[in-house]
Amino acid sequence: MQGLPVLTAAAMRAAEQAAFDAGVPEYDLMERAGAAAAEVIWRAGGRRETLVLCGPGNNGGDGFVIARLLRGRGVPVRVAALGESRTESSKRARGAWDGPVESLADAAPAAQLVDALFGTGLTRGLDEKVAGKLDELVCRASLSHSIDLPSGVATDDGALLSPVPHFGTCIALGALKPAHLLHPAADRFDRLVCADIGIPVPSAIHSLAVPDLQAPEPEAHKYTRGLVAVIGGGMAGASLLAARAAAHSGAGSIRHFAAVVAGSGPDAIVHRHVVAPADITEAVSDKRIATVLVGPGLGRDEDGRARMEAALASGHRIVLDADALTLLGEKGRDAIPAGAILTPHEGEFVRLFGDLPGSKIDRALEAARLTQAVVIYKGPDSVIAAPDGRAAVTRGFSSWLSTAGTGDVLAGLAAGRLAVTGDPFRAACEAVWLHGEAARRAGPAFIADDLIGTLPAAIASRL
Numbered sequence: 295m296q297g298l299p300v301l302t303a304a305a306m307r308a309a310e311q312a313a314f315d316a317g318v319p320e321y322d323l324m325e326r327a328g329a330a331a332a333e334v335i336w337r338a339g340g341r342r343e344t345l346v347l348c349g350p351g352n353n354g355g356d357g358f359v360i361a362r363l364l365r366g367r368g369v370p371v372r373v374a375a376l377g378e379s380r381t382e383s384s385k386r387a388r389g390a391w392d393g394p395v396e397s398l399a400d401a402a403p404a405a406q407l408v409d410a411l412f413g414t415g416l417t418r419g420l421d422e423k424v425a426g427k428l429d430e431l432v433c434r435a436s437l438s439h440s441i442d443l444p445s446g447v448a449t450d451d452g453a454l455l456s457p458v459p460h461f462g463t464c465i466a467l468g469a470l471k472p473a474h475l476l477h478p479a480a481d482r483f484d485r486l487v488c489a490d491i492g493i494p495v496p497s498a499i500h501s502l503a504v505p506d507l508q509a510p511e512p513e514a515h516k517y518t519r520g521l522v523a524v525i526g527g528g529m530a531g532a533s534l535l536a537a538r539a540a541a542h543s544g545a546g547s548i549r550h551f552a553a554v555v556a557g558s559g560p561d562a563i564v565h566r567h568v569v570a571p572a573d574i575t576e577a578v579s580d581k582r583i584a585t586v587l588v589g590p591g592l593g594r595d596e597d598g599r600a601r602m603e604a605a606l607a608s609g610h611r612i613v614l615d616a617d618a619l620t621l622l623g624e625k626g627r628d629a630i631p632a633g634a635i636l637t638p639h640e641g642e643f644v645r646l647f648g649d650l651p652g653s654k655i656d657r658a659l660e661a662a663r664l665t666q667a668v669v670i671y672k673g674p675d676s677v678i679a680a681p682d683g684r685a686a687v688t689r690g691f692s693s694w695l696s697t698a699g700t701g702d703v704l705a706g707l708a709a710g711r712l713a714v715t716g717d718p719f720r721a722a723c724e725a726v727w728l729h730g731e732a733a734r735r736a737g738p739a740f741i742a743d744d745l746i747g748t749l750p751a752a753i754a755s756r757l
């Protein structure tokens with residue numbers, strides 16, 4: 295199952311051009327976009343007194359169409375424009391609006407505010423006065439909607455080119471853009487809606503889909519469902535947390551090899567007190583192991599390095615997290631086996647890959663290409679990138695995930711789903727979604743251990 299297509303500004307223009315080349319009149323797309331957005335606004339705001347702000351480009355053209363259609367439904371609508379309309383379509387849409395057009399600078403607040411100032415054509419930050427006026431009008435409105443993108447965000451990487459108000463709704467037109475999912479832009483609205491404008495929008499990048507999970511087959515047993523070996527080090531709490539997450543991921547059996555075993559953890563996890571790295575080699579030599587996880591609680595000393603190398607040498611599918619990524623940053627990426635899953639946060643990513651150009655999506659895809667591994671590039675937004683150019687992007691589930699140990703839980707989930715599916719990209723996507731859904735179900739102020747408790751319900755919701 296795939297999420298919604300994510301297109302850059304250029305890719306969106308190419309998709310629109312392909313529609314024009316196929317005979318769709320340019321102005322048709324603007325009417326379709328305006329109608330789709332007007333429907334969303336109407337359902338949210340009914341007949342609230344509405345002010346539509348129209349910019350000089352086609353985003354503004356959408357705004358004129360929206361204003362005309364809302365007025366046609368009996369909504370008291372005012373329009374304020376930022377200068378003249380510069381494109382053929384927006385001039386035509388302005389002409390079809392036969393009401394007054396106020397100047398933006400003098401526009402009085404309204405209960406419902408529609409921002410159709412700028413969309414994918416924004417090339418620089420808004421003029422300070424314009425940004426200030428937009429902020430004032432959004433703050434004074436009880437409902438606010440941004441058309442295609444909040445005015446002021448950079449379409450392709452989610453940067454803020456000028457201060458951007460916080461909107462209630464963002465209505466993406468035709469397809470999602472990176473700025474809908476990448477922070478800080480993705481944090482400038484609560485609800486995200488994607489309005490279909492009836493044109494093909496091909497893309498290798500999608501929003502993270504809600505996964506379809508399967509219960510085990512009747513004849514399944516603990517090895518067919520996947521045996522996960524979690525290799526810890528001196529800080530066993532982290533690897534135990536990862537092991538517990540793997541145990542609740544749908545995998546069939548978990549072994550936890552650590553030099554220090556903190557507490558005992560659930561009896562379902564087989565703990566082996568393994569101190570010497572050479573013993574790790576023997577422990578992971580079991581051919582029934584489906585995936586190995588190394589990193590949480592590993593330690594960055596010689597002992598940790600030796601344990602990681604034993605894991606890498608095992609030949610099993612592998613998830614590399616936390617300290618393992620730091621050690622690989624020192625040791626060199628070429629030790630990363632193809633088909634691995636890497637789970638770097640920002641700092642680990644830069645240590646492993648340096649300062650790559652482009653958006654977070656571009657960087658994750660380049661890292662996947664360089665390593666031939668699947669990369670979960672974590673953060674308030676997460677990008678899951680595959681070596682073949684596919685990527686799944688999520689704007690994030692809960693800011694409460696910024697607490698110790700949640701990375702260990704995600705790593706355990708990735709190892710577990712890899713053991714179940716055998717498919718690194720699918721496993722990474724399922725793990726990120728389950729991690730976020732478990733957090734959503736845990737409510738505010740949870741600790742990482744609480745996520746273990748809400749995982750079964752998160753899985754049940756997708757069976």
Ligand SMILES: NC(=O)C1=CN([C@@H]2O[C@H](COP(=O)(O)OP(=O)(O)OC[C@H]3O[C@@H](n4cnc5c(N)ncnc54)[C@H](O)[C@@H]3O)[C@@H](O)[C@H]2O)[C@H](O)CC1
Pocket residue numbers: 310320323324327349350351352353354356380381383411412413414415416417418419420421441442443467491
């Ligand atoms: N292409 C189509 O048929 C459809 C497009 N859709 C909508 O159109 C916008 C993209 O429109 P575009 O004209 O390319 O750009 P914008 O309307 O976003 O505005 C760019 C416009 O403004 C000037 N400009 C850029 N930055 C600034 C600034 N900081 N201050 C002032 N002026 C600025 C720039 O020179 C252009 O003139 C897309 O988002 C959709 O909303 C329809 O949805 C579908 C049909």
Ligand SMILES: [K+]
Pocket residue numbers: 353409410411412413440441442443444445
């Ligand atoms: K806008």
